[in-house]
Amino acid sequence: MTAPAMNSLSTLEYDWSRTDVGHPDGWPVTLRVATDLMLNSPLPALVLWGRRQVMLFNASYAALSGLPTQPPGGRIPAMQPSAWSWNPAALERAWQGESLVFPGQALQLWRADGVSEQRFDLYYTPLRDGEGSVLGILSTLGPPSAAAAASAARTLRMLVVEDNLDAQYLVCEMLRALGHEVDAAADAERAQQQLEERRYDVLFTDVSLPGISGVELARRAVARWPRLHVIFASGYSGTLTQQLDFPADAIQKPYDIEQLQAILDRIPLS
Template identity: 50%
Template sequence: MPDLDTSARSTASYDWSATTLGDAARWPLPLRLASDLLLNSPLPTLLVWGQETVLVFNEAYGALAGPGYGRVPGGSVPPVLPPPLAAAGANDALNRAWRGEAQVVQDAALAFRHPGETHEHRFDLRLSPVRDDSGAVRGVLLALAPPTAAPVQEDAGDASLRILVVEDNIDSQYLVCEMLKAFGHEADGVAHPDDALALLASRSYDVLFSDVSLPGMSGVELAQRAVADKPALRVIFASGYGDTLLRHLTFPYLSLQKPYELNQLQDALAKVARQAAA
């Protein structure tokens, strides 16, 4: 566990005005209480608030997760679910917590990408529903506690792929590329479709991983032009608007709905690797 400032922390310790949550003085009481608890906790802790999946986290989690996961104290919707939420979702614990049931996921393996290396840690995930005065669950508090179970061996990763990431949100692009590298793949990132087409013309890629909404042309049009030039190229779309724009496409593709979980991205890449091997 990294050394942290021992000063007391609360919502008043930070300026929230530029975040999705806005001025803390206008927050509902359950959000403020839960945030005060996590910000002053020595354990790495997350708060998932509302159906928009707004994320708040403390300094202990920020130090553990590394620079790719945003700045303390959060207060925004993440483009990709952080590893603790992905692990809790895979075990159905997150859904149960949203239904009002406190949950514990024992000995979860979490991988965090830092510059130049990946750090793997094991934690017990402790999920607590956060209710409003009517009893409705408004959020989920997730604390990362020392594990109580012995670690188990995990399978080796999938075959390496060469992936071009097209995402105009620079922070999201960096995070996705770093995660792909952590999975053992090669990844380049660009923000504009024109830059993507230039790279596709000059380099060899196995996968085009593109946001659907891009400046200049859509990710759909980009993929159509790319596949026309290189029919063997595999395409994975990331979209916050569903698959409506993809239904007319005549080439094979995979689609992930934002915010997607890490295991969903890994499953999509594993499927592409199997197709490439075949």
Template identity: 50%
Template sequence: MSFPGLSPRSTTSYDWSASDLGSPSTWPLALRLSADVLFNAPSPSLLVWGPASRVFYNEAYAALAGAGQAQVPGGDVPSLWPAPLAAARDALAQARAGEPAVALAQMLGVGEAQPYDLAFTPLRQEDGSVGGVLCTLVPVAAAPLFDLPQDAAGLRILVVEDNLDSQYLVCEMLRAFGHEADGVAHPDDALAHLARQHYDLLFSDVSLPGMSGVDLARQALQDAPALRVIFASGYGDTMLRHLDFPYLSLQKPYELDQLQDALATVEQQLRPRA
């Protein structure tokens, strides 16, 4: 099985009826978002979730691990941990305790093993507790995963989100879609980034410390009128009424396809057909 290039994947891309996980619509929001990131990640990755230690993986990992993987990429923890988790138990335990961890140069793969750096990221739920851990495998001295032609290059996006876990997930989703994404938590940091380099899109939460996302966007557009704006809000569109500049908005919690549709609209605006 090979990784399907830039084709988007989500929890709904798979038939979960063979497992006892139930419909993805019943999963915790943090798990659903984390799984969407996992399935779209170009690097081989695994996700361990919950007290039952359910293990999910993406197609890139299935290709690396070889035959014998279940059709549905998730289920109860097997009798033996998958090799990346077994090779770095201390790093996994550290991430489950809430601290990011790495394990360098682990030899993994079917046949001739190759060295991989393992990055373990704790995934927090809405109440702040650690719900699971994302394990990403990065080939040591890896070449770029995708050799994109110039006209297929993605957007350069600045994500402004003061919830660091949400910021991480959004950036990972955007990168999985082939875009470049930087994340900051404070409007002042966002303005500093915008002053230093060009961005195609400002993806901002509406409610931010010190300055609203609306005021941030208005100030950013004074210096970069071509900048496109997407707002994300959990409080409806009350603060977005009667704005004097164009924007798109997503209501939290939004679905993967809603995010993709918004990004496609921005790309169409910036790269209109001849």
């Protein structure tokens, strides 16, 4: 990814009159400094300002995503940019004050000529006022590191078993964004059928399922396919793994993408 050459820029060189942030003379210092840094960054960068979801972006991000460069800010459209929408939980963590890095994250970029998938190292930095309150978020899209690129090349075949359909959808989309092949089932009975029909590398199952539990499903699956790697989603992950009579990992709810990716990175490809 090559960013276009940029001269030194400042907020005063743009006409902000048609945007939701108004003239820079009325901006808080935090917004002024963050925007100057963003405009001068050679990497694609965005600022999400306030809970009203006002978005500002630089020329590199405009070129990457096909957005118009004027005006450089405004309310986020109905379809949010993938830098914000790919993981709402991560964005909420940034609003709570965490600085986050997601190596090698795949983003779907929507342009006039269609959709393309590209990978970036994503950085989220909370923007604070003098009292420490988070007023906005700076997101920078860097080229994927060598380690992230190698990780992204690993494609695991995964079966997700989750009876909460909203949670099932979110985790499946997250795993697909990481480059994995994912099928889903809402109960253990259907999951057993799918395990018979296709070879999987990973069974990622909730512990509490209607009918047969996730633990019993995994026990039967590992007995039949010993190389299957099991990951449990559980409210008490540490206690659970100590009580099992077969190898498994467990991730405690609510979990995040970094925890899950760390487990997946340890799984050998079959």
